[in-house]
Amino acid sequence: MEQEDENISLLLNMGFPDVRAIKRALKLSNGDVNEAVIFLTEQPLSSYTTVDDLRDVEMADPAHRPPTYDEVGGDNGNSMEFPTTNLYELESRVFTDTWSIPYKREESLGKCLVAAARLAEEGLCDADESCHRFMDRCLPECFHKLLANGAVRRWGLEIQEGVFNMLDLLTNLVIVRLKHGSVPEALLKDVFALALDSDCEWNQKNKHRPAEFTGDVIYAESTSQFESYGWLMDLINIFGNRGGLELVAGHFSSGEELDAGQMAALLLPLGQCAKFLIMEVTCPILLPAVTLALQYVATLEEKQLKGQKIGSCYELLEAVRLLCVSLWPEKVQRTSDLRLEMIIRMLKTPHFSARMNALKELARLIEDSERRRGNVIDADIIQEWMTSKRVLSLALEGNIDQVQYTDRMKELVEFMGPKLQEEELSRIWYMAEKASPHVVDNIHRIMAAAATRFSPHQFDHLLSLIRKSWDDGNDRLREKLLSFIGKIGQDSRLGRTAEKMLDALWALARVPALPPRLVHQAMNEHLTILNESATRDQLRKSYIVRCVEDIKRSPAVYLPLKQLHYLAQSITKGGASYFKTEKATLSELNRSHEIVKLITLSLGKCHALAVSTCGNQQPPPSTLIDGKYTHDDYLRVHLEFLQFLLKEGDIYLAWPRCKDIWDTLVANSKASGYDKETCFAWFSGCRGDLESSTQRDLFCEKLLRLDPVTMTRAAFTCFVDYFHAVNLNDHKLIRNGNVIVVDKLEPLGMEFIWQLVLECQEEQLAEEAMKLLLDMSYMSLSARLRRDPPQLHAKFISECYRKLEKSMLRVNETAVGAAVSTATKTLTAMAVSDLGGLPTTSRNSCIQHIRRVLVLAERYVSSIEEQHPAPRSLPPHGASFTGMPVILHVSCDSNKMDMNFECHSNERLGLVRGKIANYARVPLDQVQTLSFGEIGGGILVNGGEQDNRLLHQLGVTTNTSLAAKINISSAAQLKEVGDTWDELPGTASYCDTGEEGSSDGAGGSGAASGASAGPSRLGVRSFSAAVGDGHGSQYNLDQEKQLPGVVMASQGRDVFSMLIVDAVRRVLYLVPTDPNVADKFDSICSAGIATSDASPRTTPYGSPAKRDKIRDKEKDRETGREVLRRLLDLNAADMTPFRLLYNMEVLSGKIMPVSVEGSMNSNAHFCEEFLMCGGLSLITALLQKDSLPQEVDYEIRQSVYLITLQILRYLLCGSTPRGQEVPVIGQQPHPGPPKRSALDSSAQASPPPISFSSLTPIIANRVILVGANT
Known part of the structure; x- marks a missing residue:
């Protein structure tokens, strides 16, 4: 039963009232409350x-x-x-x-x-x-x-x-x-x-x-x-x-102590229905109660006035008033007097709660009177009472610093409105003097609320009070006064009040001694009132006219121009409602008042004023023009408003106005660098606001006449913007998405870009100009213009030649050809015989021009040839000989590989990838990423995209770290590496021949044989003839012939006499070897080749039979000696240390030729003829003390010594030079029996290296002769 009672109570609490229905539902659901709810909801x-x-x-x-x-x-x-x-x-x-x-x-x-x-x-x-x-x-x-x-x-x-x-x-x-x-x-x-x-x-x-x-x-x-x-x-x-009425009256007459709340509760129900009560019946009963209630209120003590239940007294008076209106009309005034008297008494008490309650009651009276509810005190009576009793004065003596109190006071002052006397108004206003900022804010809030209902006379009095406080106050008070005026103007959207506030702010903003901060505040308040005014369009136009008149009247136009800018912005700040009508408004204003012309002319006047302020000197940005605003302020306010007007008003800047601005800020001799930078930046931002014809005029007549030597970043940016815009308009450039493509050769302004490249003093800008020139010359050409690459390359190279020749017009060309190099580490190019007599400025300019042309040529060649995908059949000169030794510290996290590779600076990146792949025993394409240098700050190479680049082109030096990323698949896991050198991959010498080396070396041997097949080689024709078909398809060869380096080498011009020092070497390393030098070296063995061609070679070069035949041609040997002396003797005619270095590099390539794959091929016949013609003594002499003058550049000297030692080591020892050896592993293998892996099971033994025994007598003889001569 207890469970059933609980379920009944639960369902009753859920809102089901019928107990019998609940019991029936529980019986049907077998006591399940959920089922019972279902039954009950269906009833x-x-x-x-x-x-x-x-x-x-x-x-x-x-x-x-x-x-x-x-x-x-x-x-x-x-x-x-x-x-x-x-x-x-x-x-x-x-x-x-x-x-x-x-x-x-x-x-x-x-x-x-x-x-x-x-x-x-x-x-x-x-x-x-x-x-x-x-x-x-x-x-x-x-x-x-x-x-x-x-x-x-x-x-x-x-x-x-x-x-x-x-x-x-x-x-x-x-x-x-x-x-x-x-x-x-x-x-x-x-x-x-x-x-x-x-x-x-x-x-x-x-x-x-x-x-x-x-x-x-x-x-x-x-x-x-x-x-x-x-x-x-x-x-x-x-x-x-x-007996209800008697009971009510009985509580009053019984003598019990009733408080105001109990009395109000007893009388209020009857007061609500008093108009229906019959006077004859109810008055005798209720009169004693009403009398006692009125007496109670009249005799309240001070402690009761500040009590928490004082509000009940007002409820009691309201209940009594309701009864008196219908039953005792003569007592109505008494109730009103008592009510108002209570308010006065409470306002006079020093207690905050009592004064606050009085203000609340007074505000309730005012609210009831304004709503014109029945049985309330009339509003006029309340106003007269407040005036006669000086209620506001009493209230203002209270806690005016409290926000709640101030809010109540605001209601009272606003209610008084037009009936507020000037004395009261002044008294309230002067309460802000020497008051805390918080109190000042509260008083201003009170006055702002009341000002909306002031009469014109009251308003004028208030303005006079404001002006007096403005004159006597400090900047903090003035800031508050501006906010106060703005508040009044915003609340008074109609009538003359808003206009008076606008005029007051307009006048205050133009007070001469007013700080800029307050000026801006005044303008912001002015604009806020204007935007909220009901007649804002008409007022806005009138103030725009006043601003224009001020600009015409005085050169100190910052304030009216700023105000004009604000007013114009207020027109366009309509958000979604900003349609063409607003744009048309700005355009109409410009037509009516010629605002654009007015602003440009004003800019010139203000700049002249700034110049005169600085004593006729170029004005710095911080120059004070009118004692308040700087030259920078004036400059920006003109340009910012002009830019706004052009963009928002759909107005195009005419060419005469552009000239005005340019002549003021750029062409003006008194224009400072800051003026020019600002002007350039402004024209860049307003490019779209100039018609195409105006853009072209500005570009051709102004920008192309800038001095490239003093070009700045802003000027260069402006030039590039208009360069693109003008050529896009002329359809010489086309835009494809975000990419600009050259559609017609020679865009307008190319010659000026050349001038920037050669003459600009800022290196970063020159670099960007180079990139722009390369893009416009080849890199950004359309596919249609790239159909004939050789012609494009020849044209660019010819232009480089022309620039070089033009740079040396003041110098004898013979001196250039016979340059005695005194190149320094600063790359100050070459010192020629007549160049030293030039002035320092001209000399440095000439050096800069030559260096920039060389750097440009290098960039052009390298940027294009890097994109050539196939291995080079016509390798550049830099890849034809062994460079500086380089040790690469290679690490790979994917297979925990860590080793050192000995390479050289002229080694191709693809060969380095091949060495890593061979060592890791993975396919070459799995060596995906190479990172040279420190992580995050080095050079990152992905895949084989730069395989043809040389290490020195990547900036790789000795002891450089290299991180390799290898993608090792499960099918290509690493095999165990043996402990001996026989087990390491690629251990054969570069001079060895083998099954793999034969294919690698065939090209090199063919090249050597082809190179010695005749006394001369004619450019690319001889080069291509020297390359076997095994090095690539005919298509790749044809594509390679179109590379700019090959085109440059085939020009046959004397460029090799003009390319000097480091920039020269970088360019020379990109082009094939000078054919003239290579042919001269080949000529020393032409006789021997003829003999070998007539009789097949069956014995080594060093056999006695061959030496006998060569001695019979002693006359040819003498010719060969003279050729070598002219090539390798520093005292020979027209020989310079740089030319000697270049010749030594060519000689290195002849004695130790490097094939495309990187292996070296021994040219034994050339070595024999070189030794027999006295070559060993010539290069050995280079190692003698003072063989090179002391003034020779250190880098050139070291390079000559290095190549000499490499050649001597090769000739004397027959060993592989440094950099061509096998990788040096971090941990050397221990001696032991060789292991053979599965990978080597089918490999054949490498054949023995080529024997040098036939050269030994010749070398020994040459060494003896050299020793005897010394």
């Missing part, structure tokens, strides 16, 4: 309604009528227990969004009202917790919803009658509570007063119901024949006939 509910229900609630079916109180309580009707279950059910239906309140006597609300009356009659109402909870919480909410909710007007007659029945029970409860116990304040003020209020929703809904009460005494009746308020009259009469 009709009892009679109640909801806010959202648009249908009238019908009477509940009698068959499903809820149980009586006796049934629910389980006791008889006289039980003293409050029905808690009904209370829970009632709360669950009331305190919810979809509320529904039972309106029948036998339902929960009726039962609770009856039970509460029964307990109240016994004096137990407050003692019972459930009853107390019902009275304080549930009862007020129920009747507020039944009487004051909008849903009342939708209910039917049955529900309205049910509500009346509930009011009858409520009246009975009030009577019982008045009889027994203390005064029920909440019940009377919050519930019963609402029930007797004729303006509540329920009484308005039923105001046409006829009265049905038939009692002994009639206490109330309606005087209107159309609105009888019958049910309300019935309630009043029921209350009166049950």
